[in-house]
Amino acid sequence: MLSRASKYAILSTLFLAEHSSETHKISVKVIAESIDVPNPFLAKLFQQLVRGKIISSTKGPNGGFYLTKKNGKRTVLDIIENIDGLSRLNECFLGLSECDGLNPCPVHFIVEPFKNGILGKFRDLSIMEFSKEIIAQGRKLTLKDISTDFEKK
């Protein structure tokens, strides 16, 4: 359904939403280790997310990645679109090239409500709203215990 790249991108963007700010940027290395994702692969993804204006970056000492207010208003669906494109998400569950309410595949009406549910969440909540919900509910972004050491300025 989602590529691994998209999953990494979602988790790390949510991580930035939770832990970064314009005055506190975070390097790929720290994020990669925190959410347990391969460093150079994440670096490539971040380049693309920056080009897509989903996250922001600055080079040099104390540089790194972070979210601006504007970035925080983008959606999780924007992340998926930026990395995987939308076609992957809209694909028929059984791979039929035409599958809709009129010409449904065998599982169309089982799958559709789910798609609407999850896509709705991804489309209607901003990254910042999504992140707040996650924090409030104590959801996890990784199975690792995230050290908060790097948060100290």
Place this chain on the structure above:
Amino acid sequence: MLSRASKYAILSTLFLAEHSSETHKISVKVIAESIDVPNPFLAKLFQQLVRGKIISSTKGPNGGFYLTKKNGKRTVLDIIENIDGLSRLNECFLGLSECDGLNPCPVHFIVEPFKNGILGKFRDLSIMEFSKEIIAQGRKLTLKDISTDFEKK
């Protein structure tokens, strides 16, 4: 979520459920063309499905693939398990290696009901039951118009 191989396997097994019998076997070629799937790739999948006793085959003139009564009692989940294995299906939507009710990822409670719904269908209905439901509801196995010529004995 499912590999293309699994999707092909499901569609073509449902096709066999609908169109084949012990007295009317169908060749890979016909099935591949009917559901619009690459011929030699489907042949490989069928070898594996035969080894997994999900479908049956005989060689030689008038040979081909078909479902026995016993085959028809297997489930769609058996097909997926045979081709992809089950781990793929049980994976966390965001890729966390531990994600459950106690340690949920951000989308766990959105995704779980869906998984239960669709997996229930795949687990509880036999291939033959599933196929009958599909036929009754006029669902499609392909976007191509399936010619019924080859059905004439």
Place this chain on the structure above:
DNA sequence: ATATTAAAGGACCTTTTTATCTTTTATTAT
């Protein structure tokens, strides 16, 4: 100004998935 830091960019490698081709084996109609 300069050294240092961290991202950007580009080339490349590996693994997995998808797909093809050729030869062998089994079945059956004749």
Place this chain on the structure above:
DNA sequence: ATAATAAAAGATAAAAAGGTCCTTTAATAT
């Protein structure tokens, strides 16, 4: 028995996904 047929088996090939490495560019602390 034999020729024809269709699956089984095995070896490869092509494409996509996942991942790494090295050089260049920009920012900043000193």
